[in-house]
Amino acid sequence: MIPSLQDLFNILPPVIIGAGILIALTLEMFVKPAKKIIPHFAFLVFLFTAYYSLMTMDKETYSLNTLMSGGGLTNILYFIFTFGSAIVVLISYDFIRKKDIVSSEYYILLMSAVLGMMIMASAKDFLMVFLGLEQMSVCFYILAGINRRNLLSNEASLKYFLLGAFATGFIVYGIAFIYGASGSLSYLVITNAIVTGQNITFLTIGLLLFIIGFSFKIAAFPFHMWVPDVYQGAPTTVSAFMSTTGKTAAFAVLIALLLPLFTVGNYQIFGPVLSLLAALSMIYGSIVAIAQKDIKRMLAYSSIAHAGYMLIGIAAGIPAGSAGVIYYLLAYTFMNIGAFGIVAYLEGVEETNLHIEDYAGLANQKPVLAALLSLFMFALAGIPPLAGFFGKYYVFVAAIKAGLVWLALVGIVSSAISVYFYLRLVVYMYFRENSKTITVFDSSYSMLGIIIAALLVIIVGVFPNTVVELITHFIS
Amino acid sequence: MENNIITSVLLFVPLVGAMLVLLFPQKNAPLIRFWGLFVSLVTFVVSMVIYTGFDPSVSGFQFVHKIAWIPSLNITYYLGIDGLSILLILLTTFITPLSLISSWKSTGHKVKEFTFFMLLLEVGMLGVFLSLDIFLFYIFWEAMLIPMYFIIGIWGGKRRIYASVKFFIFTMAGSLVMLVAMIWLAVYASEQLGSFTTNLLDLYKVGPNVPHNIQSWMFLAFTLSFAIKVPLFPLHTWLPDAHVEAPTAGSVILAGVLLKMGTYGLIRFCLPLFPQSSIQFAPYISVLAIIGIIYGALVAMVQSDMKKLVAYSSVAHLGFVVLGIFAFTEEAMQGAIIQMVNHGLSTGALFLLVGVIYERTHTREIADYGGIAKIVPVYATALMFTSLSSIGLPGLNGFIGEFLILLGTFKSSVLGNWWFAVFATSGVIFAAVYLLWMYQRVCFGKVTHDKLNKLEDLNTRELVTLLPIFVFIVWIGIYPSTFLRLSEVFSNSLINYIMKI
Numbered sequence: 001m002i003p004s005l006q007d008l009f010n011i012l013p014p015v016i017i018g019a020g021i022l023i024a025l026t027l028e029m030f031v032k033p034a035k036k037i038i039p040h041f042a043f044l045v046f047l048f049t050a051y052y053s054l055m056t057m058d059k060e061t062y063s064l065n066t067l068m069s070g071g072g073l074t075n076i077l078y079f080i081f082t083f084g085s086a087i088v089v090l091i092s093y094d095f096i097r098k099k100d101i102v103s104s105e106y107y108i109l110l111m112s113a114v115l116g117m118m119i120m121a122s123a124k125d126f127l128m129v130f131l132g133l134e135q136m137s138v139c140f141y142i143l144a145g146i147n148r149r150n151l152l153s154n155e156a157s158l159k160y161f162l163l164g165a166f167a168t169g170f171i172v173y174g175i176a177f178i179y180g181a182s183g184s185l186s187y188l189v190i191t192n193a194i195v196t197g198q199n200i201t202f203l204t205i206g207l208l209l210f211i212i213g214f215s216f217k218i219a220a221f222p223f224h225m226w227v228p229d230v231y232q233g234a235p236t237t238v239s240a241f242m243s244t245t246g247k248t249a250a251f252a253v254l255i256a257l258l259l260p261l262f263t264v265g266n267y268q269i270f271g272p273v274l275s276l277l278a279a280l281s282m283i284y285g286s287i288v289a290i291a292q293k294d295i296k297r298m299l300a301y302s303s304i305a306h307a308g309y310m311l312i313g314i315a316a317g318i319p320a321g322s323a324g325v326i327y328y329l330l331a332y333t334f335m336n337i338g339a340f341g342i343v344a345y346l347e348g349v350e351e352t353n354l355h356i357e358d359y360a361g362l363a364n365q366k367p368v369l370a371a372l373l374s375l376f377m378f379a380l381a382g383i384p385p386l387a388g389f390f391g392k393y394y395v396f397v398a399a400i401k402a403g404l405v406w407l408a409l410v411g412i413v414s415s416a417i418s419v420y421f422y423l424r425l426v427v428y429m430y431f432r433e434n435s436k437t438i439t440v441f442d443s444s445y446s447m448l449g450i451i452i453a454a455l456l457v458i459i460v461g462v463f464p465n466t467v468v469e470l471i472t473h474f475i476s
Numbered sequence: 477m478e479n480n481i482i483t484s485v486l487l488f489v490p491l492v493g494a495m496l497v498l499l500f501p502q503k504n505a506p507l508i509r510f511w512g513l514f515v516s517l518v519t520f521v522v523s524m525v526i527y528t529g530f531d532p533s534v535s536g537f538q539f540v541h542k543i544a545w546i547p548s549l550n551i552t553y554y555l556g557i558d559g560l561s562i563l564l565i566l567l568t569t570f571i572t573p574l575s576l577i578s579s580w581k582s583t584g585h586k587v588k589e590f591t592f593f594m595l596l597l598e599v600g601m602l603g604v605f606l607s608l609d610i611f612l613f614y615i616f617w618e619a620m621l622i623p624m625y626f627i628i629g630i631w632g633g634k635r636r637i638y639a640s641v642k643f644f645i646f647t648m649a650g651s652l653v654m655l656v657a658m659i660w661l662a663v664y665a666s667e668q669l670g671s672f673t674t675n676l677l678d679l680y681k682v683g684p685n686v687p688h689n690i691q692s693w694m695f696l697a698f699t700l701s702f703a704i705k706v707p708l709f710p711l712h713t714w715l716p717d718a719h720v721e722a723p724t725a726g727s728v729i730l731a732g733v734l735l736k737m738g739t740y741g742l743i744r745f746c747l748p749l750f751p752q753s754s755i756q757f758a759p760y761i762s763v764l765a766i767i768g769i770i771y772g773a774l775v776a777m778v779q780s781d782m783k784k785l786v787a788y789s790s791v792a793h794l795g796f797v798v799l800g801i802f803a804f805t806e807e808a809m810q811g812a813i814i815q816m817v818n819h820g821l822s823t824g825a826l827f828l829l830v831g832v833i834y835e836r837t838h839t840r841e842i843a844d845y846g847g848i849a850k851i852v853p854v855y856a857t858a859l860m861f862t863s864l865s866s867i868g869l870p871g872l873n874g875f876i877g878e879f880l881i882l883l884g885t886f887k888s889s890v891l892g893n894w895w896f897a898v899f900a901t902s903g904v905i906f907a908a909v910y911l912l913w914m915y916q917r918v919c920f921g922k923v924t925h926d927k928l929n930k931l932e933d934l935n936t937r938e939l940v941t942l943l944p945i946f947v948f949i950v951w952i953g954i955y956p957s958t959f960l961r962l963s964e965v966f967s968n969s970l971i972n973y974i975m976k977i
Contacts, residue, residue, distance in 0.1 A: 378622060383622065384614065389618075393655070394549075396656065397659050401663050420641070420645060423645075424641075427637055427641065431636065432637075465547060465548055468549065
């Protein structure tokens with residue numbers, strides 16, 4: 001099948017990113033000051049794609065027969081990827097120079113990873129999902145280890161690669177089962193197969209393996225082992241990138257696959273499985289985060305807990321649940337990039353200033369950063385009126401609508417626990433005196449990125465209506 | 477219904493004021509202090525405008541302001557005032573400027589942040605009393621934790637970190653349970669009314685229809701959250717810590733207004749939303765309230781720290797309020813509402829007075845004082861006056877509230893047993909014991925420590941904070957109908973409504 005121009009036009013956002021990658025690679029080869037140009041170029045490409053995705057949202061189409069979809073929900077996800085990445089570029093700019101990391105490759109890898117995410121988000125076919133996933137994951141493996149001279153970074157990369165490959169194994173094995181049972185890789189055909197009930201056992205096994213594989217990618221318990229080490233070892237901005245946009249991409253696949261199964265196929269068998277994963281992730285993430293002294297590790301465990309909250313929305317198995325997850329992903333992307341952005345801002349040239357005690361008395365030394373970090377912590381803890389609260393509210397509403405009151409109760413128990421460790425950072429910054437003054441390299445680019453994230457956390461939290469209306473409009 | 481913007485003005489004056497504080501130069505502390513005071517006074521003036529326009533003979537909400545906020549989930553920005561909230565709103569706008577004046581000297585550092593958080597706290601408290609949409613209510617209810625948390629944590633005493641975190645987690649844990657109950661109720665409303673709604677007035681129609689056993693759970697979930705805030709025995713343990721560690725202004729706001737949010741919530745939400753369960757659980761809650769009254773008083777008696785003593789006395793006083801709420805008679809309800817105001821005034825003043833002397837001597841141990849009545853007569857008189865008001869001496873405010881509550885409890889058909897009133901009365905006696913005993917040890921006898929001789933009496937600023945409170949203490953004591961008439965129609969219709977069901 002040869003793609004027509006119309007096909008490409010229907011999925012223009014990934015095409016733009018793809019073209020951006022090619023241009024950046026060419027620039028890298030032929031232009032001298034590429035190091036300076038490429039970050040700005042990547043930023044503009046991301047920003048333009050985000051804008052374009054928003055503008056072309058109401059045109060829902062398919063491309064390459066039904067391999068990929070464009071417009072609608074897909075574009076909302078595109079927006080999360082690209083706008084999130086634009087902020088990541090801002091917080092990375094000075095961080096990369098501070099750490100002396102090869103600069104051009106870093107930004108090109110960011111763009112390549114985003115291309116993979118976009119393919120995942122628009123895929124309506126297991127083959128496309130797999131292509132997108134590998135594109136994204138390989139970039140992640142390299143990005144995690146891009147700080148070559150750092151041992152932890154290397155370890156993170158290797159560990160992520162081994163476990164990631166393992167997860168991919170699950171996914172491919174699952175896809176094989178699904179193909180064997182239904183003779184197709186298209187979501188549509190498989191949903192129909194579920195409805196007619198042919199080869200249901202093998203389909204279920206295949207889907208279960210597929211879900212397990214993706215549980216690795218979204219960092220859900222008990223498939224989370226790589227998360228703390230990788231988020232700690234990878235350069236901080238890379239952790240910000242992986243934990244937000246990467247999670248969004250993996251969740252996008254789960255939503256696109258599972259929501260039709262739940263609603264059209266009336267196939268509820270994965271409901272209890274996902275509920276269990278959600279409950280365990282929330283509780284495990286929140287409890288273990290309490291014991292963490294390293295801020296990046298703490299944020300890693302918090303990321304596991306947040307995967308749990310999002311899984312509630314999927315386990316609910318109703319459109320409102322999936323809408324909640326997408327809102328949550330949007331909110332989480334800004335909260336978490338903001339939080340990691342500040343950690344990256346404060347981090348020293350070597351891996352210093354990452355211990356929670358280094359933040360003691362920060363409110364005296366860096367009042368603005370301390371206030372912003374507190375804002376992100378309150379948002380992550382789900383204190384109203386910030387975006388994190390409405391995300392939780394939304395998925396809890398879905399859970400209760402679907403009759404999963406117990407899951408909502410587990411959710412609040414874990415929220416109450418998580419307040420403790422989010423607040424602890426605030427305690428250190430505001431209520432303790434500095435034992436030492438930390439050296440901080442000021443960066444106006446980072447500051448800009450962090451402030452944009454903070455504003456979005458407030459605006460999306462106080463006025464969630466526009467976002468919610470868009471999502472619910474396209475999901476039903 | 478006509479939208480009345482003045483309720484929103486009341487809410488946004490301190491909010492905008494707080495945002496503007498951030499633009500002030502950090503170094504100019506007096507300017508920031510005056511600005512904070514100015515904003516809180518403007519808020520007070522706005523609340524007085526509302527008061528003069530308030531019609532106490534109308535049952536239902538006045539000054540309603542309603543606009544669609546999150547239409548996709550049918551959430552509205554919905555404010556309104558009735559006979560219950562008007563008194564508490566006035567109390568809030570009255571206490572806030574006073575506590576700002578009281579902290580004029582004592583918050584030496586970070587004045588800008590302090591003023592910012594105090595004004596934000598006022599927004600949160602007013603929002604809680606104004607909201608008629610449970611989602612909006614929850615936002616204010618939770619958001620208000622943040623400023624209080626910082627006020628205790630930054631300007632508090634030695635164990636401030638422990639106290640502030642405990643305060644935060646206790647309240648948050650309770651309110652999260654309430655959140656699930658709120659969502660459940662809204663989802664249930666979508667089955668009954670056809671649309672998901674968080675509008676309180678719509679939920680009033682839905683709540684009583686909730687099947688009995690689920691209603692019990694709903695009631696308990698809401699009550700848990702409010703009981704922590706009140707605090708009802710045995711959920712009170714955060715209170716002494718928070719009160720003792722908070723700076724004076726924080727304690728005054730905590731005692732004066734924050735605790736009332738719990739009892740307000742019980743009246744506004746638990747009773748009308750779940751009337752059957754409220755009646756079913758009334759005896760149990762009343763027992764806890766009475767245990768609180770006696771326990772609070774006994775523990776207060778043995779405290780060596782003046783602030784802790786006042787803190788435990790709050791547990792006892794709020795026990796009275798809860799008892800009044802769950803007696804389900806009009807007198808007791810009226811008494812409970814006026815007693816909320818009384819406690820705000822008396823205990824607020826007690827904390828101010830403890831703060832005054834602590835600023836001078838930096839100790840709150842009763843044993844470090846003795847015979848100061850001779851050295852600081854004005855202070856001693858003020859302390860006597862406030863103590864008597866707190867004890868419930870006839871002629872002062874405390875008497876009115878306690879009398880009405882006890883009267884209503886005696887007559888209560890729901891509790892159906894006059895032993896409740898008998899035990900509660902013993903609390904009044906205990907209150908006299910612990911407060912007068914403390915007074916005796918602090919003010920009478922020989923001057924026990926030499927440095928006490930250099931103690932200065934109340935200065936003008938301190939008198940300015942105390943005198944307005946004293947005026948109201950006497951006013952309520954002598955002519956309570958000014959205040960009782962505001963909540964009369966409300967209490968009447970609420971009790972009738974519940975007893976009918």
